[in-house]
Amino acid sequence: MSTVLDPAANPTLALAIDLMARPSVTPEDAGCQTAMAERLQQVGFKIEMLPFHDTLNMWARRGQGKPLFCFAGHTDVVPAGPIEQWHTPPFTPTIIGDTLFGRGAADMKGSLAAMVVATERFIAEYPEPAFDLAYLITSDEEGPFINGTVKVIETLEARQEKIRWCLVGEPSSGKQLGDVIKNGRRGSLTGHLVVKGIQGHVAYPQLADNPVHKAAPALAALAAEVWDHGNQFFPATSFQIANIHAGTGASNVIPGELKVMFNFRYSTEVSAEILQQRVYAILDRFGLNYQLDWTLNGLPFLTASGDLVAATVSAVEQVRGITPRLETTGGTSDGRFIAPTGAQVIELGPINATIHKINECVAIADLTQLTEIYHALLVNLQQRLAHAKR
Numbered sequence: 001m002s003t004v005l006d007p008a009a010n011p012t013l014a015l016a017i018d019l020m021a022r023p024s025v026t027p028e029d030a031g032c033q034t035a036m037a038e039r040l041q042q043v044g045f046k047i048e049m050l051p052f053h054d055t056l057n058m059w060a061r062r063g064q065g066k067p068l069f070c071f072a073g074h075t076d077v078v079p080a081g082p083i084e085q086w087h088t089p090p091f092t093p094t095i096i097g098d099t100l101f102g103r104g105a106a107d108m109k110g111s112l113a114a115m116v117v118a119t120e121r122f123i124a125e126y127p128e129p130a131f132d133l134a135y136l137i138t139s140d141e142e143g144p145f146i147n148g149t150v151k152v153i154e155t156l157e158a159r160q161e162k163i164r165w166c167l168v169g170e171p172s173s174g175k176q177l178g179d180v181i182k183n184g185r186r187g188s189l190t191g192h193l194v195v196k197g198i199q200g201h202v203a204y205p206q207l208a209d210n211p212v213h214k215a216a217p218a219l220a221a222l223a224a225e226v227w228d229h230g231n232q233f234f235p236a237t238s239f240q241i242a243n244i245h246a247g248t249g250a251s252n253v254i255p256g257e258l259k260v261m262f263n264f265r266y267s268t269e270v271s272a273e274i275l276q277q278r279v280y281a282i283l284d285r286f287g288l289n290y291q292l293d294w295t296l297n298g299l300p301f302l303t304a305s306g307d308l309v310a311a312t313v314s315a316v317e318q319v320r321g322i323t324p325r326l327e328t329t330g331g332t333s334d335g336r337f338i339a340p341t342g343a344q345v346i347e348l349g350p351i352n353a354t355i356h357k358i359n360e361c362v363a364i365a366d367l368t369q370l371t372e373i374y375h376a377l378l379v380n381l382q383q384r385l386a387h388a389k390r
Contacts, residue, residue: 005098005364011120012371013100013364015039015113019075020093020102026076026143032109033058033075033137039116040135043123050155055140055147059156062123063132068162069381070134070343071115071374072149072334073169074141077104078356085358098364105362107355111169112137114367118374122382129378130385134163141334149334153341163343165308167377168335171352172327177366178316178373182347183309184302184328185336186234189264189272190242190295191279195288199256211258211289212246218286219260222279227270233302234267234328237275268300298332301339307384308344315376316348319369324348348373 007014015035022030033056037047040060050057061068080090080103088094093102100110119133140148156163172182195215200208219241227237241262246255264275276294283290303309309326316324335345350370354360 005095010364010368012113012117012367015116016100016105016110016367017093019109019112020100020104021091023091024075024077024104024139025079027055027140027147029056029075029139032112033139036112036116036135036137039120043120045133045135050152052147052151055138055143055151057139057148057152058135058137059152060135060137061132062134063129066130066132067164067385068132068134069378070136070163070166070338071119071169072136072166072338073108073112073115074138074148074334075109075112076139076142077107077109078142081358087359090360095364099361100364100367101359101361103360105354105360106171106350106352107360108169108171108349110362110367111171111349111370114371114374115169118371118378121375122378125379126382129382130389131164131381136163136166136338138334145334150337153337157341163338163341165381166335166338166343166345167308167312167374168333168338168345168347169349170333170347171349171355172347173349173351175351176320176322177351177363177369178320178322178324178348180327181309181312181316181324182328182330182333182335183304183326184233185298185300185330185332186237186265186267186328187272187300188297188332189266189275190297191260191262191264192293192295193260193262193283194291195258195260196290197254197256197258200254202252202254205254208254210254212255214286214288215258215260218283218288221282221286222262225278225282227264227275227278228267229269230267231269233304233326234269234300237264237266237270239264266300268302272296272299298336299340300328301336301345302328303339303344303346306344307381308346311380311384312346312348312377314380315373318376319372
């Protein structure tokens with residue numbers, strides 16, 4: 001077996017296997033954070049466990065008083081799904097050829113392992129770096145995200161502990177490792193719409209009021225609306241109906257109400273408040289009797305430039321020989337809770353083709369090179385700060 005494929009000689013692979021073998025289905029942590037904490041303590045980190053309700057969070061910091069760089073991520077994973085459809089047991093990490101299979105391989109225990117090993121190497125080279133180091137790790141990213149990163153950030157803000165740079169290890173890569181860095185994310189706003197009518201017999205429509213018929217033109221108008229045109233960093237705002245339901249299941253009953261769930265993924269060209277106002281205007285134009293509740297899942301954020309972007313792009317170029325694209329597409333991440341504090345936030349991790357799928361996997365060579373990228377990022381940041389002091 002080559003060195004890169006041998007867990008005994010590949011510390012990133014060995015730690016990834018250890019973490020993946022722990023069935024940490026959200027919001028469970030299953031000992032992952034303890035395993036990480038033990039490694040980080042050995043290189044000078046102070047560990048602070050922050051449990052909130054059913055969620056375990058870890059804040060680990062090395063140093064005090066210098067600008068703070070933070071690795072952020074999550075130990076929880078989505079459920080495995082039908083076990084019989086997996087080629088290998090989802091929580092028994094298995095190497096087949098040059099690939100590591102198992103739940104969490106790409107999202108995101110491979111990233112966590114790469115972070116820890118890269119940090120250990122960096123501290124061995126720079127025992128007194130020009131910046132402090134931290135880890136913000138949660139077990140509530142794949143779940144309702146109410147007791148995880150958002151609570152840790154509230155705790156840090158209350159004691160005025162600020163993160164300057166943050167790398168979230170989400171699987172950002174598309175075709176090859178490092179081809180995409182997420183330097184922001186779109187906002188997410190969900191609407192819960194109930195259109196009210198009058199239930200009745202389909203044979204006597206004059207005695208009823210069908211909310212589906214009433215709502216259909218309004219929903220078509222919402223779907224056809226151009227909300228904005230995006231900008232150089234964000235695609236145009238997207239409106240999508242996610243769920244729609246009406247009726248009793250009987251073919252002879254006009255429904256009494258229609259329930260619709262829709263979602264905006266929106267750019268910085270609009271705000272949640274503007275989108276809400278425009279939705280109300282469209283619904284009112286069609287004279288609907290409705291109730292509408294909103295859930296703001298996250299604000300858009302953008303790290304357009306700065307030390308973190310420059311150091312990370314350079315790290316990918318050094319290790320992979322490619323220049324990554326900066327993108328803001330995709331879903332939400334815990335970066336949306338960190339960016340509003342003023343931190344520069346980016347996301348960089350493995351290829352995302354198999355995340356949340358049956359037979360999730362990651363190329364072992366990618367784990368090794370991701371470790372090298374994270375290490376190069378830390379070195380680049382160190383050199384930039386050292387140069388700035390001259």
